[in-house]
Structure formats: C-alpha cells, structure tokens
Amino acid sequence: MKTAAVLALICLLLVDVRGQARNPKGRCWCADAGLKMVRLNRVEKLEILPPSASCGKQEIIAVMKDGAGKKCLNPESNFVQDLIKRMMETKKQQ
Structure with a gap:
C-alpha cells in the first residue's frame, strides 16, 4: 500500500501541467476595421499603436x-x- 502511494506521488511530481499561456499585453484593441470618420470637435487626442507581437496591425x-x-x-x-x-503639424508648431 505504501509503495502504491509513493509511486502515485512520484507520478504526480513528474507530470508537468501548464495552463494556456497568457500574453501580458492582451490582444488588439480594435475588433473591426474601425470608423472611417469622426467629428473633429469631439476628439481630445489620438493614440497611435504600432503593430506588435500581440496585435499585428x-x-x-x-x-x-x-x-x-x-x-x-x-x-x-x-x-x-x-x-x-x-x-x-499642430504638435510640431507647439
């Protein structure tokens, strides 16, 4: 009985269980192509995100x-x- 318990414990220690790897940056912010136009007076600032390992666009x-x-x-x-x-251009002038 002791040998069976020891063997089971050894098997559990040898098994390497890993979950799905997570990307710390996440995925793309934009799920679709995005809007083609917005009202300029409503925009506070633009964020331009270059392609990265987590999002290729x-x-x-x-x-x-x-x-x-x-x-x-x-x-x-x-x-x-x-x-x-x-x-x-606006940013250069400031």
Whole structure:
C-alpha cells in the first residue's frame, strides 16, 4: 500500500501541467476595421499603436472629449490619414 502511494506521488511530481499561456499585453484593441470618420470637435487626442507581437496591425484610437470613451479609427481611411497629418503639424508648431 505504501509503495502504491509513493509511486502515485512520484507520478504526480513528474507530470508537468501548464495552463494556456497568457500574453501580458492582451490582444488588439480594435475588433473591426474601425470608423472611417469622426467629428473633429469631439476628439481630445489620438493614440497611435504600432503593430506588435500581440496585435499585428496598426491601430488608431481616438479618445473622445467629455468622457465619451474611445473609438477605433480605420488607419486606411483618407480622413484618418489627413487627421494624423494635421495633429502632427499642430504638435510640431507647439
């Protein structure tokens, strides 16, 4: 009886059980392609997230004024590309 218990204990110690690995950064913020256009007077700031190991695509997130949350923007939209250029020019002038 003791040998069986010792063997069972040894087997449990030898088994390497691992759960699913978690990525600390998480996944992409934007689940879909995102909005093609937003009202400029509602945007507080833009967050540009480059491709990373956890998300292979560039993401552009507009933080809205008055606590309206965050909206994902489509980085391929002409409106969004122009918006980024304008924001960069404004930042250079400051």
